């Protein structure tokens with residue numbers, strides 16, 4: 001898909017004014033609308049990072065699919081992990097409406113040029129981790145993503161509506177699993193507490209660096225891409241989660257956690273920002289494992305991509321180049337098809 005023109009036309013002031021007015025009126029910017037290049041680039045970066053997080057996030061829980069303790073637990077976990085795949089696909093599609101190419105985005109992820117959420121670089125050591133991820137990680141995702149349903153970019157905002165409905169199921173299945181374990185044996189309760197101890201702080205880091213160290217936030221908020229600051233969302237998550245922890249009967253690993261009677265909000269201890277920086281820049285416990293696995297999935301399934309792309313070309317009456325091979329050729333085929341027919345071809349990743 002060719003990117004929209006990089007250069008503004010002569011009447012760019014009028015276009016900018018129209019864009020600003022659209023955002024100010026809380027209307028949506030759509031793919032064919034003019035938009036500032038910074039807005040487009042910021043959105044591609046954010047949506048790609050979000051998509052990568054959904055796809056990489058399948059790994060820590062996917063590790064438990066074969067070991068889930070009953071058919072019921074297996075069915076719930078399988079549905080949840082498949083939902084995450086779907087979230088990744090909606091988001092890659094949203095990025096494509098901005099002129100990005102999903103195969104290129106995947107390459108950037110694998111080469112370390114784009115990031116994904118630091119939380120997925122921690123290991124799932126016991127089955128209680130599955131419950132805690134649903135409760136805390138999907139719970140944090142809900143806090144982050146509900147405001148994105150009002151994002152100024154139409155395709156992103158609309159994708160988020162369905163994503164949030166599914167995240168709500170993810171959070172509830174996690175909490176229900178933990179409730180079941182807490183009503184079980186001492187060993188099960190200890191397992192839940194241990195998982196909470198390990199995931200609590202990384203969950204708070206999911207909201208990103210503190211506002212004082214988040215240089216791009218102000219512009220994203222002015223553009224209506226982001227609706228609340230990192231610290232505001234983090235506080236909302238803590239306020240929502242502490243009563244849930246009490247009801248569950250677990251202790252959150254923060255001795256400084258206390259209710260401020262004046263504000264009605266919870267105060268919490270200092271976050272180890274060095275840990276976040278270390279994990280984001282590749283030094284977490286599972287960074288190498290996650291990317292190695294993603295690379296293997298791309299390479300081992302290249303034949304599926306090739307077959308699906310050839311089939312899509314055939315269906316639209318186009319002849320796939322017989323001597324071509326490799327992903328760059330595949331991308332070319334898909335691009336030509338979309339440009340000429342005006343219809344997006346069956347995406348290779350939808351078949352993988």
Ligand SMILES: [Fe+2]
Pocket residue numbers: 054083084087163167
């Ligand atoms: Fe998700």
Ligand SMILES: [Fe+2]
Pocket residue numbers: 084138141166167170
């Ligand atoms: Fe989820």
